Each structure stands twice: as structure tokens, then as C-alpha cells.
Amino acid sequence: MTDTLTPPATARESMSVVLVGHVDHGKSTLVGRLFYDTGSLPDGRYEAVARVCEDTGKPFEFAFLLDALEEERDQGITIDTAQARFRTDRRDYVLVDAPGHKEFLKNMVSGAASAEAAVLLIDAAEGVQEQSRRHGYLVHLLGIRQIIVAINKMDLVGYSRETFERVRAEYLAFLGELGLAPRNVVPVAARHGDNVAAPSKQMPWYDGPTILEALDHFQARPERRHLPLRFPVQDVYKFDHRRTIAGRVESGTLAEGDEVLFSPSGHRGVVKRIERWEARRTGPAEAGESIGITLTEQLFIERGDILSHPSHPPRVSQRLQARLFWLGNRHLAAGRPYVLKLTTQEVTCHLEGIGPVVDTATLAARAQSEVAKNEVATVTLYLNKPIAFDAFTDMVETGRFVLVDGLDVAGGGIVLEPVEGDYSI
Amino acid sequence: MDHLDALEAQSIYILREAYKKFKKLAMLWSIGKDSTVLLWLARKSFFGHCPIPLVHIDTSYKIPEMITFRDRVAAEWGVRLVVGQHTQALAEGMGPEKGRVLCCSILKTEALQLLMAEKGYTGLILGIRRDEEGTRAKERIFSPRDRNFEWNYKDQPPEFWDQFKTDFAADTHIRIHPLLHWSELDVWRYIRREEIPIVDLYFARSGERYRSLGCLPCTGRIKSEATTVDAIIEELERTTTSERSGRAQDHEDTYAMQKLRARGYM
Ligand SMILES: Nc1nc2c(ncn2[C@@H]2O[C@H](COP(=O)(O)OP(=O)(O)OP(=O)(O)O)[C@@H](O)[C@H]2O)c(=O)[nH]1
Numbered sequence A: 001m002t003d004t005l006t007p008p009a010t011a012r013e014s015m016s017v018v019l020v021g022h023v024d025h026g027k028s029t030l031v032g033r034l035f036y037d038t039g040s041l042p043d044g045r046y047e048a049v050a051r052v053c054e055d056t057g058k059p060f061e062f063a064f065l066l067d068a069l070e071e072e073r074d075q076g077i078t079i080d081t082a083q084a085r086f087r088t089d090r091r092d093y094v095l096v097d098a099p100g101h102k103e104f105l106k107n108m109v110s111g112a113a114s115a116e117a118a119v120l121l122i123d124a125a126e127g128v129q130e131q132s133r134r135h136g137y138l139v140h141l142l143g144i145r146q147i148i149v150a151i152n153k154m155d156l157v158g159y160s161r162e163t164f165e166r167v168r169a170e171y172l173a174f175l176g177e178l179g180l181a182p183r184n185v186v187p188v189a190a191r192h193g194d195n196v197a198a199p200s201k202q203m204p205w206y207d208g209p210t211i212l213e214a215l216d217h218f219q220a221r222p223e224r225r226h227l228p229l230r231f232p233v234q235d236v237y238k239f240d241h242r243r244t245i246a247g248r249v250e251s252g253t254l255a256e257g258d259e260v261l262f263s264p265s266g267h268r269g270v271v272k273r274i275e276r277w278e279a280r281r282t283g284p285a286e287a288g289e290s291i292g293i294t295l296t297e298q299l300f301i302e303r304g305d306i307l308s309h310p311s312h313p314p315r316v317s318q319r320l321q322a323r324l325f326w327l328g329n330r331h332l333a334a335g336r337p338y339v340l341k342l343t344t345q346e347v348t349c350h351l352e353g354i355g356p357v358v359d360t361a362t363l364a365a366r367a368q369s370e371v372a373k374n375e376v377a378t379v380t381l382y383l384n385k386p387i388a389f390d391a392f393t394d395m396v397e398t399g400r401f402v403l404v405d406g407l408d409v410a411g412g413g414i415v416l417e418p419v420e421g422d423y424s425i
Numbered sequence B: 001m002d003h004l005d006a007l008e009a010q011s012i013y014i015l016r017e018a019y020k021k022f023k024k025l026a027m028l029w030s031i032g033k034d035s036t037v038l039l040w041l042a043r044k045s046f047f048g049h050c051p052i053p054l055v056h057i058d059t060s061y062k063i064p065e066m067i068t069f070r071d072r073v074a075a076e077w078g079v080r081l082v083v084g085q086h087t088q089a090l091a092e093g094m095g096p097e098k099g100r101v102l103c104c105s106i107l108k109t110e111a112l113q114l115l116m117a118e119k120g121y122t123g124l125i126l127g128i129r130r131d132e133e134g135t136r137a138k139e140r141i142f143s144p145r146d147r148n149f150e151w152n153y154k155d156q157p158p159e160f161w162d163q164f165k166t167d168f169a170a171d172t173h174i175r176i177h178p179l180l181h182w183s184e185l186d187v188w189r190y191i192r193r194e195e196i197p198i199v200d201l202y203f204a205r206s207g208e209r210y211r212s213l214g215c216l217p218c219t220g221r222i223k224s225e226a227t228t229v230d231a232i233i234e235e236l237e238r239t240t241t242s243e244r245s246g247r248a249q250d251h252e253d254t255y256a257m258q259k260l261r262a263r264g265y266m
Helices: A027-037 A045-055 A070-075 A102-112 A130-141 A161-178 A211-216 B003-021 B033-045 B064-077 B087-091 B100-119 B184-194 B229-238 B256-262
Strands: A014-021 A082-087 A092-097 A117-123 A146-152 A184-187 A231-237 A244-248 A259-263 A268-275 A290-295 A306-308 A315-326 A338-342 A345-358 A376-389 A400-405 A408-415 B025-028 B054-057 B081-084 B123-125 B142-145 B173-176
Touching: A014 A027, A014 A102, A014 A130, A027 A082, A027 A092, A027 A117, A027 A146, A027 A211, A092 A102, A102 A130, A117 A130, A117 A161, A117 A211, A130 A161, A130 A315, A146 A161, A146 A211, A161 A184, A184 A211, A231 B003, A244 B003, A290 B003, A315 A400, A338 A376, B003 B033, B003 B123, B003 B184, B025 B033, B025 B100, B033 B064, B033 B184, B054 B100, B081 B100, B087 B100, B100 B256, B184 B229
Parallel strands: A014 A092, A014 A117, A117 A146, A146 A184, B025 B054, B025 B123, B054 B081, B123 B173
Antiparallel strands: A082 A092, A231 A244, A231 A306, A244 A290, A259 A268, A259 A306, A268 A290, A315 A376, A315 A408, A338 A345, A338 A400, A345 A376, A400 A408, B142 B173
8 A cells, every 4th residue: 555664553544423313312432431431531621511500500411512502412412513522442433413403403513414324313212213313314325334322221121121122122113114123222321331331230131332342343444535536626737847637546446558438528638647736646546535637638628527546437418317315495396406516526507396295204205396494305417517426336436416405505415326217206 | 544544534524525515615613622622624525725815813812822823824825714702792891700690691602703703704613522521412413503603512413324404594604513423532632643743732842731712810730640632532521520611601501501602702
């Protein structure tokens, strides 16, 4: 990979895990607890929170270690994501605490979208609730396949095995319908630390891993360099005599001398040089690298084109079929223009057709002509001009997009395999 | 690709997006380690060039070595430097004795506001990191500020799949945070790997060093014997004190930083 030896400290693996679940089920408490139990708290943080709790006459809240805003502590809810970093012998973790309130679903998605794994948390006393299902659905849609379930507040149900089994069965049935199978379902009492970093004395009937052990069982994200090449053009620079095409290799590898196809423009060219500045890496560029290239011949290349090897090109079309989740206050509707952004491509599009709209909390599907906030639907989009893309199941990075309504991102979608003639309303 | 390679590639991607999308773009250079790493990353992004002007807000209370370092590096690397100073407030006697939070919001935030209005910048790149303190943890990579510079942390736009907010209303601006996902240790390990020049104040002299740099009256030193980057990394791998513990304005009251940042503090 690199020609110099990397010191062990930097070679450590790092993983981002998101914690999701219904409001008040105890996500922030669990993250705070993991933070505390792994000895990762900065000096004085525990004492500072103890002081705030005392001043306001509240019992000590582990959640306050994470919830930093005054409004969050006053109302006891997480508004926007927080994060805790801690390490185990296996790797370094960034644990993202996502808000559970329905109103903050856009923040939950922002926190979850880049995670490699998820912990879905459920209150044992309350059981599976609306956001437990919604979040499960979104985690699935975002492509996160490594999940564990934590059934929290076991102290409130007398550490009962029967209750645990009942909540577990109910949630597994729901996740099963989505095709999601968690690796572990762990009974915990986050506030007291049971089965968080250490096994619980209260639940001798449970012999599975603690949360911390279950996290360590997650696998690192698979390397993307063995996949077909996708190199979206981000910009073209001319700081000196060279015309340098800048971008990030999203998948595969790119070497000097490679013949490349630009899609959707259809140009073909040959890579003259891989350009880097003060880089430790030399040779072919691989997935994840931000580089530049020059071509043997001058071509008119613009931001948005995706480079591939001609043997494995992306699809090019003016129509997209997608599964889409909507976060905007204004409904997604026909007749209004939206800007679709897929990698560095941007194109105006219109809603052409809507398949069944799914209520992600019940999985009930209805025929509707618009998609409201927090709903998921299968849609057909008609684009002003053709773009290059892949089906999400083939290639994650070029198989997903966002829709901008006005000034803000209002929804996200994953590209489905096109089905002939399936464009009707 | 190792961890540092991945962090670097992501930051370069963000910097290139910012450069592509904002006609009037500037980068804040506080002379500290983070924004110096940012400057290095900008040169990587643009193959040795830094086409983005660097803004330094000089409160006049900065530690003198910072200014020497700034001018030397700016000359060596050939970067465009724009220095902003709130001369009017200084003439009227603004200083930390008037209250630290007030001083920060006038000599830093308001000074920046004046400079941005004068230059018409609509994109401002900053080297803040999520692990610095609680409110920064909630930041977006592309984070909107309204016409009064205010940050609406209770209602931020969604941001995912590296699709950033680059459309905004007139009179508002976007803060861009290419180092948001780095930790303090990542920054030092990267400085070591890349051999990035860093102002001497971070290295111990007579048993003390600065861990975070700000204005002379409000920034404390920590006890340390670390005189090299290696020693600093070793020290940080062991420490449990937080990075900004020496910054007085953070400790004025529990939510001081939230209030400062909501009003546009960097
Ligand atoms: N009895 C008991 N209470 C708990 C446990 N874990 C969390 N709680 C309490 O449940 C309440 C909500 O916990 P939080 O951690 O704030 O919940 P959350 O899921 O992060 O909430 P949002 O982020 O706002 O959705 C707090 O009062 C916690 O003290 C537990 O194991 N047992």
C-alpha cells in the first residue's frame, strides 16, 4: 500500500458507529456510559456534569456527558448529533449519538449516513415504538448492514428474561421483514452499566456479549479497490501549463496509461499522469484517494463526468428509479423542479411517477400522489439531461443521490435496478 | 489507505468542493496547529498552490511569536494574507478587562464580520474539529450563518453522502469545516508524518507549553516537558485533560461557548 512503514498508532483501525432509537429510550445515556466506562472522559467532565445536575436539582445524568446544548439538558432530549471517541484493544471508535425525536429525523440521517455500523436501542419497559421502526428502516435504507440491538432499562422490568425475549421477538420480526438480521441482541441497563462494558450480575441468564464486545465483533468496511473504477470529476484546474482533472476515486484503481471512458459525455482518453503533491503514495490511485490526473490528449472535460474503464462503464440514462426518503417540510410533488446531486453531477429533475408510499413505522403502503416528510417511496425521476450512475446494490457511491428543494437538501435516494416499463403513477 | 490517508483525502475533497462552489471564498488562519494543517491540505488539494486568501483576525493581543511565524510562512509559501483588525474598538479601549466573552465577541467575531462585509466573502473555511468541545460536535461540514452571523444550531440542514449545502440566500454565508472529523491526536500525527512547520509555542519551554493558541491574556500554558512533535503525541496519548482547558472564555459559564458560537464565534 504505502512504501514507508506506518507507526502502529496510526495503523489502528477506526470505526464510526451510530446509535439510534426512539426518543428517551436511553441512547445518550448509553453513549455517555461507554465513554465513562472506557475511561475516555476528559478530566473534569464528570464533575462538571455532576455540578450542573446538582445546581438544577436533578439526579446524575450520563446523557449530559453528550448533550452539550443548554436546550438539550433542559428538555432532556438530543437535538443534534453528538459524538464520543473511545478505544478498545481492537480499534478506535467514533460513536455517534443520533437524536430520537421525530422532529429531528434529518439530524439522525446526517449522523447515521456515514456510519459503518449501528446500535438500535429499545426501552424494555416501553417496547418497540414508532422511531424504533423508522430508524430501523432508515438504517437499512442507508445501507448499514452491521447492526446490534440493545434492549435498555432492564432495571425497570426487574431484569426479566421474559420481557427481554418478548421485546426481542417483536423487533426481530420487524427487522426481518426488512431483511435485516442483527448480530446480537443485548439486554442492558445503561444507567447502571449492566452489559455495557462489563457483564451484568443482575442477568445471569444472559451469556452473550456486552455492548463493547459486540462492537468489537463488527467487521471493517470492505476495501473498494477491487470494484470497477468510478472517478467522478470534481473540478479541472489550470494553475500552470497543465490541465489537471481533480477528483476522488470512489471505487477501483486508476493507473497511468489506462484507457478511460467519461460518462455521460462519452469522451475517451488515456491517463498520462496521476498527479499528487507532497504525497507519500506513488503508483496507481485507489479507492478513497483524492488525486488529479492529466491526459495524453486535451479533451474538454467538465465537473460531473464519471471516469471508468470502458469494460465496466456506469449506466447512463435520463430516467432514474429510486427508493427515496423525504425530509423536507414541503411535500415532494410533481410539477416542481428539484436539483438532483449524484456524486459531482447536478441536474434539474421532475417527479414522473410515484409507486407505493411506505409509512416506515408500520410498513403499510398506500397509493399517494405526493411524498410527505419522513415518508419513503419508490419514485421515477425524469432528468433534464442524462447522467451516469449505478444501481445502489452494485456500487454504493454512484448509486445514491440527494434532492435539493430550493436551497436545502430535502431528500435522499438510492438507485434501483431499472425495470422496463415500470414508470406509471 | 490508512486512517490518516482517509482523513486527508476527505479534507481535500471538502476543500475542492468549497473552491468550486464559492466565488468569494476565504480561509481563516489563526496561526494555530489546526489551521496550519488546513493550509497544508489546501496546498495538497491544489497541487502546491493556495488559490484561497487566508484571513487572520489580529486582536492585537496575540502572542508575538504567532505574528512572526505567520509572516514567515506566508512569505515562504507565497500565500495571499488578509489581516483584519477591529481598530475602532481597540481605539475605544476594548480588551479582556472589559470582560472576556465581550472582548472575544468584539475583537474576534465582530472584527471578522466587518472584514467579511468589506470583502464580500460568502464562504469561510475554518479548522474547527468535532472533538474540541460539545457545540462544535454538532456542526455540519457546510454550515450556514444568517445575515447577523448567527448559527441556528437547533435547525440545521441535513448533510449526508458528501452532498453539501452550497446554495444560500443573499446576505448569508456558509462556514466550511474540512477538519471536522479529525481529532487532536490525528492532527499531531499528521503534522509528524507530513513534517508541517508549526509555531514554537506548542513546544515546552521551562516546563510549560501551549496546547491551544489564542490571545496572550486569555490562553494558559500546560505543564509539559514535550519539546518535539513525538513527545507531544506521546503526552496526548496519555492525557485526560481536554484541549481547551487553558482557554478562559470557555469557562466563563457552563454554556459560554454555545452562546459565543451561536453569535458567530469561530
Ligand atoms: N431506569 C433507567 N433509566 C435509564 C436507563 N438509561 C437511560 N435512562 C433514563 O432515560 C432517560 C432518557 O435517556 P436519554 O439517554 O436522554 O435518552 P435518548 O434516547 O438519548 O433521548 P433522545 O436522544 O432525546 O432521543 C434519562 O432520564 C435516563 O436517565 C436505564 O438503563 N435505566
